Amino acid sequence: MSHDHSRFDSETWTVPGPDHEFQFPEFMPGLVWLVGAGPGDPGLVTVHALNALRQADIVVHDALVNSQILGWCKPGARIVYSGKRGGKPSPQQTDISQQLIAFSRQERRVVRLKGGDPFVFGRGAEEVLALLEAGVPVRATAGVTAGIAGLASVGIPVTWRETNQTVTFLTGHDQSGSEPQSINWKGIAAGSQVIVLYMAMKNLDTICQRLVAAGRSPDEAVAIVTNATLPQETALETTLQNAAADAARYRLVAPAIICVGPNVSLHRRIGMLTHSSASRHGGPAPSLTTSIWLGG
């Protein structure tokens, strides 16, 4: 039997023996380890994050962290919540950094756990810089970001050779909560085939209008995925001109990842999806994913 080894070389694989065993990094007391919790599904937590959580004395976590993941902490570990709650303003960034510095000085092993990837619209860098300035040892490990995993979860690849060679990640609001002023909409509309939006539900109408004004077609496909990778995940396909109205009609709320671009339609081919609007609107309970695919 002949194999095309340029395409598929599984025959050459060997199982790593004891010499190749992966050494988990040691978690020294006093270290603050910044790790991502992924988008929600506990299976999307990295092995580094799991290792860190299992050893941590203190875990300081944000709002968008699935509490199931905290169940992996060792007994007696202290869990500190540092996100928004009940509409109250979030703690000041400096307060969180000061708290992390104080825990480090008590010689604790501190995990700073943030949703998704800590360095993607997550203010991870601000915290690392504050810690380093205070002389605190820090380690930062990437996580699985919602903008990629949330799309994959509903059968939308963030890139596909036939549709896009570029992708832009964009935040739907700036520090003041309004639509970011610094964005070059014309540049993005012309230069990026696929646009992935975080935190964009509040300003969705304005953002879609900006993209159309900057040259994108009002009929261009848009996917909105809320609670991606979680049992209550919901996905909707719409268009730039209808996105805001459809989001309101189906009462879609944050957290949501929004994707604009030709790759959206691939969910029909890749789709491990429940193509059912009935389940969310009075029909039988959804099995795992409830999708309201209006497009096509």
Ligand code: SAH
């Ligand atoms: N650092 C995170 C993003 C933090 S900003 C990451 O890398 O994923 C918070 C935004 O992330 C939310 O407003 C939403 O746009 C997105 N988000 C996070 N978790 C999500 C989820 N499970 N489903 C959909 N969107 C999610």
